[in-house]
Amino acid sequence: MALWRVRATVDDRPGYLSVLTASLALKSVNILAVQVHTTEAGAVDDFLVDAPDAMTESDLLAAVAKGRGRDAFVTRAEAQGLADQPTRALAMAGRLVHEPDALGETLATLLDATDVRWRPHPAFDQPGVHGGRMTLADPAGGSYEILRALPAFTPAEYARAQALVELAAAVTRHQRENVTFMLPDGAEVVLRPAVADDLAAVRELHARCSAGTLRRRYLGGGSPAEARLRRLLEPAGGVTLLAVAAGGRVVAMAGLLAEGELGEISVLVEDDWQRRGLGTALLRRLRTHAERAGFAALVAHLAADNAAMLRTLHRLGHGPVEHDGGLVSVTLPVSAEPVTDEAASEQENSRYFG
Incomplete structure (x- = not known):
């Protein structure tokens, strides 16, 4: 047989x-x-x-x-x-969780394709099946074109392939957004976007912060109410980043809130973790996010006596500074300025004093 x-x-x-x-x-x-x-x-x-x-x-x-x-x-x-197609698709999805870069090979295997091509621009035609050609939208930008002589692709095959493309994009995005950052003293924290489930850990962060730290962050107010904390975790049109130490303890948070074409930035670092470069690292990642999102510039509103934050913004190359009594508004360009030798030395020092 x-x-x-x-x-x-x-x-x-x-x-x-x-x-x-x-x-x-x-x-x-x-x-x-x-x-x-x-x-x-x-x-x-x-x-x-x-x-x-x-x-x-x-x-x-x-x-x-x-x-x-x-x-x-x-x-x-x-x-x-002998393995049915849904089982094969699940097995390949499992592989992509660990190897998202293997997407092209995975699609070729799943679909018995003769050619898999990624293009840096969206497809000229609508995603779907066109006989022996399949077009897939890449959530990260661009598109995939998959070819085979026979048989013609079916809508079910297209649905499975598109699901794999979206899975690979999600895994890649997760890997890019979750970064391990080593402090000068050797301690490690994970920098990642906040989610709603982080509410309890963020509430504990505020409880551990001194009254002075909270005053500098919230311009005279104490710890915010729970409803405001929820909004801070998932700001509309922006993002909040967390620094997570061993044991899942949140030791810092930095927010980017949309204000039209501007993005308002803010940072809260637990007292024992201040002056260790953590706030600088979070702000740099916020600026990268703002550049991808198309913000025109960033602005920070802070107390005039918040010397540590002012030094950090200076290192990042801030623009105009406006004074209004005890309040200072600092504008930060979205794109980082070219770094001179003097600035490079200063940035190296910021690893220890940011």
Whole structure:
């Protein structure tokens, strides 16, 4: 006996699939697995079959035609084809969780494709299937074009492939946004975006901060109410970054809040973690996010006696500074200025005094 893959389109009407399977059974063909893909042209039936050794491709095509199948495709199959397509797709999704860069190879394997091409621009046509060509939208920008001679792609294959593309993009984004930062004293923290579930840890951060630290962050006010903390964790049009130490303890947070074309930035660092470069690292990542999001500039509103924050903004290359009594508003360009030798030395010192 030999393994074959058989694909054919039949009318999506009661009894037509049984006619096709009966025609194959009359030739002693044993159906091991079957998938049905619904398309506008009818039901595309995809079989993995075990056929007598003497049976040829022409014999199988004739049996399909006799069973009212059309647009038939027949090819030899390997033993790994015994795994059904949903199971294969799940296995490949598991691989992408650990190797998102293997997306092209994964798509080629899943779809038996002859060519997988990534283009840096969106597709000229709508994402979907076009015979032996599939177009996929890349959430990170660009598009994928996948080609194979036969058989034509189905909507179900497109849905699985697009899901894998989105999974790989999500994993890549997660890896990019979760960064381990080493402080000059050797301590490590993870810098990552905040989520709603961080509320309890952020509340504990505020409880550990001194009254002076909270006053400098909130311009005279104490720890904010829980409703405001929730808004700070997921600001509309912006982002909040957390610094998470060992044991999941949040030791700092930095926020970017949209104000039209400007982004308002703020930082809160637990007292024991201040002057260790953590605030500078968070602000640099906020500026990178602001550049990707298209903000025109960043602005920080702070107390005039907040010398540590003023030094940090100076190191980052701030622009105009406006004074209003005890309040200072500092504008920070979104794109970092070219670093001179003197500035490079100052940035190195900021690792220890930021």
